[in-house]
Amino acid sequence: MTLETFSGTFGLWMGAALTLCIFSFLYKDNPFYRFAEHLFVGVSAGYWLVYNYWNIVKPNLIDPLREEQWQYLLPLVLGIFMLTRLFPNVGWLSRWAIAFMIGSGSGIMIITYLQSNFLEQIKSTLVPLDPTGQPWYVVVNNVILLVGVVSGLVYFFFSKAHTGVTGRIARIGVVFLMVSFGASFGYTVMARISLLIGRLYFLLHKCVGVI
Amino acid sequence: MRRQVPLVICFVAGVLMLAQSFVPPLNWFYTNALAWARIISCIAVFIGLISLVRLHATKVRRRAADWKFSIITLLALLYMMLAGLLTRYGVFVKLHGQCVPGSMGDKIVTGFQNAFNFQDIFLNIQIPVQATMFSLLAFYIASAAFRAFRARTFEATLLLVAATIVMLGRVPVGHYIWGVPQATAWILDVPNTAAKRGIMIGIGLGMTSTALKIMLGIERTYLGIKD
Structure with a gap:
């Protein structure tokens, strides 16, 4: 066995052992699980630190500053202000950096959310309900879409009590919401099952080789 | 200074970001602010990292559990x-x-x-650890579903039926059951889209009003200022 093959095999078995350590939590909390959990936290934190350094800090801050692009001094100063949170005496300086982030984020959000979440959604809902020139089922689906959107919005409108006509429309909204939540739940379950199959396949195929 | 300066920074940054959509010469601010925000948020990650080290170092020093x-x-x-x-x-x-x-x-x-x-x-x-941790949720989500999906009310029944059809439609065997692929596609494309669209419109309006309140200094809890 060459060193290269040995290292690959070792990595594979390390992955398998840690997978079993995590699965052991299904029985109850135990030292094997806690070992894998703490190892994961350390590795993950280290990974993201390195990732942020090589992919964000270096190309976007260190390299431009080396090229004498002095406008990057501003994020450096604000970044240092952000770190003052760790020191209670000067922690108030971090508010400046937070204010810049929140302020610029809010400014861009007004435009993007109004465009993508509001105008575009309304535009996509207001489609022709005229049966001429299109199959009947498309028209029916468009009507259902319109009813679903309006009734869903009425359900989330809390300035008026959900009684009488408003209550009945809100109830229709609940029907749509429940179907949507059910569909989302089904999707989530299948995504988790898919991950579980992936882990079992890893153990039984790559490590043990029985399937 | 501790209160007013952050509010002024927030207002100016917000107005410039908003204005750049309508005033092309201000696009430089958009381009730079995005890069600056990325750098600042990245440096903020270091705060989390330092907190993590502090927490675990303290546990080791005190011989905690x-x-x-x-x-x-x-x-x-x-x-x-x-x-x-x-x-x-x-x-x-x-x-x-x-x-x-x-x-x-x-x-x-x-x-x-x-x-x-x-x-x-x-x-x-x-x-492997990350994938296994998420796959563990399959067991817990199944147990939660068993408790939540008892068809006690009309709404719970709807949730159960929609989830069952979508789950069946996502597995190979579902494609051999008559009507299931079509029903799955219809649920996802029509009632699901309708409900999601209503939610998205609500989110859009909520985000816009919150952003305006933040820019104008009405909402300032993000600064830790209570009044």
Whole structure:
């Protein structure tokens, strides 16, 4: 066995052992699980630190500053202000950096959310309900879409009590919401099952080789 | 100064960001602000990292419960930092030989060390553990579903039926059951889209009003100012 093959095999078995350590939590909390959990936290934190350094800090801050692009001094100063949170005496300086982030984020959000979440959604809902020139089922689906959107919005409108006509429309909204939540739940379950199959396949195929 | 300056920064940054959509000469602010925000949020990650180190170091120092596991966290963090940050400067190369350029630091490719370099630790530890942790949720979500999906009310029945059809439609056997693929597609395209659209419109309006309140200094809880 060459060193290269040995290292690959070792990595594979390390992955398998840690997978079993995590699965052991299904029985109850135990030292094997806690070992894998703490190892994961350390590795993950280290990974993201390195990732942020090589992919964000270096190309976007260190390299431009080396090229004498002095406008990057501003994020450096604000970044240092952000770190003052760790020191209670000067922690108030971090508010400046937070204010810049929140302020610029809010400014861009007004435009993007109004465009993508509001105008575009309304535009996509207001489609022709005229049966001429299109199959009947498309028209029916468009009507259902319109009813679903309006009734869903009425359900989330809390300035008026959900009684009488408003209550009945809100109830229709609940029907749509429940179907949507059910569909989302089904999707989530299948995504988790898919991950579980992936882990079992890893153990039984790559490590043990029985399937 | 501690209260007014952040509010002024927030207002000016917000107005400039808003105005750049309508005033093309202000596009420079948009381009720069995005890069600056990325850098600041990245530096903010270091705060989390320092807190993590402080927490685990304190646990070790005080010999608190599970302190031995905290040593593992600290060692793993330290090793990943060294492996990821120092390889590019040749420290590991001198020790272990050949070095191949990579996107995040350089990769050592020789011998037994292969299982212990930065990228391989990511592949052999982080990916399996992360995937297994998320796959564990399959068991808990199944148990939660068993309790939540009892068809006691009309709404619960709807949830149950929609989830069952969608789940069946996502597995190979579902494609052999008459009507299931069509029903799945219809649920996802029509009632699901309708409900999601209503929610998205609500979110759009909510985000816009909140953003305006933040810019105008009406909403200032993000600064930790209570009044």
